[in-house]
Amino acid sequence: MSTLRIYISNQCPSCATAIHRVHFVRRLRPEQSVELINLDHQDTVRPSYVFGTPTYCLGNQIIFLGNPSEGELLSKLDQPLSSVKQIT
Template identity: 50%
Template sequence: MNVLYVYISAGCPGCDRARQLIDEVQVLRPVYPVRLVDLDQPDAIRPAFVFGTPTYTLGERIISLGNPALQGLLDILDREADGHTGCRSVNNY
């Protein structure tokens, strides 16, 4: 199962909501691996394909630029957990 990475930064107006979404995901899908990456931290690694915040990724696939709807994000995580990793993104909802 790919880890859900959520990239945030201090100057990002949507990043407080991103933190809230991640908290909700961790309550509703506690077994799903989630990592919050604050790009302002000195040890943070920004993949070349991440060019804005918040950005949600699974593996090297961006699933949302900006904050998705909670249900759309949960649907993608459920499909990922079931082994169905199609190209659909949350932004398709």
Template identity: 35%
Template sequence: MPKRLNADKRESDPVGLPLLQVYVARHCPNCEEARRLARLADSLFPTLTVHVIDLDESSADGVDVFAVPTYVLNGRVCFLGNPSEEELWERLGRLVESSAKMR
């Protein structure tokens, strides 16, 4: 079972849209790819809210993330490290589809 993120961050968008949070850091060599995937996800899934959170920023204080990049969907860690595009699109597609059915 995926770990629930213990952070002072919103676990869903205020209007109930699915939320993808991507945690990155400046020192991380793989985080530029994570930023790229986040931008693509934001453009490919218009009903998905995407936040990129830089752990080097003071606004990330108190976040319980131990590795970067970390991908969190609706408050649950779904990937440690970068997934392939196919894995990410499949997971996001299922989430967006199930979210649309619930509205």
């Protein structure tokens, strides 16, 4: 199972919702590995494909730019990774 990584930043007004999505996924899908990554932290390395926040990635694939609904997020997590568009 690939890790869900959610990239946020301090100045992002929508990132509070992204933080709630992390807690939501951890509660409903405890087996799903989830990382919340704040791009404003000094030691954080921003992947080249992350250009805005919030960005949701599954493995190394962007699955959402901006916040999905809770249902959309769960639906995407339930899909096989091969059906998720590859980042190029």
